Amino acid sequence: MTRILLHACCGPCSLEPVKALMEEGFVPTICWTNPNIQPLDEHELRLATLLAWARDTAHLEVIIAGDDRDAWEREVAPHGFDRAARCRACYVLRLEEACRCAVERGFTHISTTLAVSPYQLFETCTEELVRLAGEYGLTPVVRDFRPLYPEATRESRELGMYRQNYCGCRFSAAEASVERQHARDARKAAKAHVG
Ligand code: SF4
Structure with missing residues (x-):
């Protein structure tokens, strides 16, 4: 049984990675660090959803790590609509904080639920997870959880x-x-075409 710190972006994206990692013998603790979520009400709603699920259904501990919204504005926002650069900077900010938290709490392994969503830039996220884990002396647990996304949605x-x-x-x-x-x-155009 190996303890693992699992960075979670939200409740729904945590469901399947938690199951998959437990099936492999890992014991996950969730780490919340998502200063990217705007507006603040939305941030609070996603966090409350995660906490309720972790407490009532998954029975997992959630560590609330740093949520440095000023750092997000400084380091990520200037990339604007350049999605590749913006998301890389956003992954770095969150995964670095998760790595820092993992070391502080004595974890040796780290992963992220970002790897379940087909909307994320999987390769970029993996690259940064591996790089940062290496810098912090952690073992990155890289899994492609994307095939589990439909089940997570359901x-x-x-x-x-x-x-x-x-x-x-x-x-x-x-x-x-x-x-x-x-x-x-596109749906409207397709309907008009059929009609
Ligand atoms: S991962 Fe990319 S799209 Fe998602 S919040 Fe961060 S910068 Fe925005």
């Missing part, structure tokens, strides 16, 4: 968990809104 709906429709920052909220509009336009 189960989180069944549990009545709050499910957000954008990644977290204000840029992602705008991008998601544009994507939804494009999808609506």
Whole structure:
């Protein structure tokens, strides 16, 4: 049995990685550090959803690590709509804080639930997890949880968990809104074509 600190971006994304890691013999503790989530009400709602699930369903400890929103504005926001650079900086900020917390609490292994969402930049996230874990003397547990995403969606709906429709920052909220509009336009165009 190996203790692992699992950075969690939200409750729904934690369901399947926790199960998969436990099946491998890991004992996960959740780490919350997500200063990227805007606005603050949304941040509080996602955290409350995670805490309720961890307490009532998963029976897991949640460590609330640093949530440095000023650092996010300084180090991530200037990348604006350059998604590749912005998300890399965002992963670095959160995963570095998770690594710092892991070392402080005596963990040897670290992973992240970001690896379950097909909307994340998996390769970038993995690169940064491996690099930062190495810098902090931790073992990165890299798993491609993305095939488990449909099951996470189904189960989180069944549990009545709050499910957000954008990644977290204000840029992602705008991008998601544009994507939804494009999808609506495409459906309308397809209907008109059939008609
Ligand atoms: S889209 Fe998500 S990962 Fe990328 S910068 Fe925004 S909150 Fe961070």
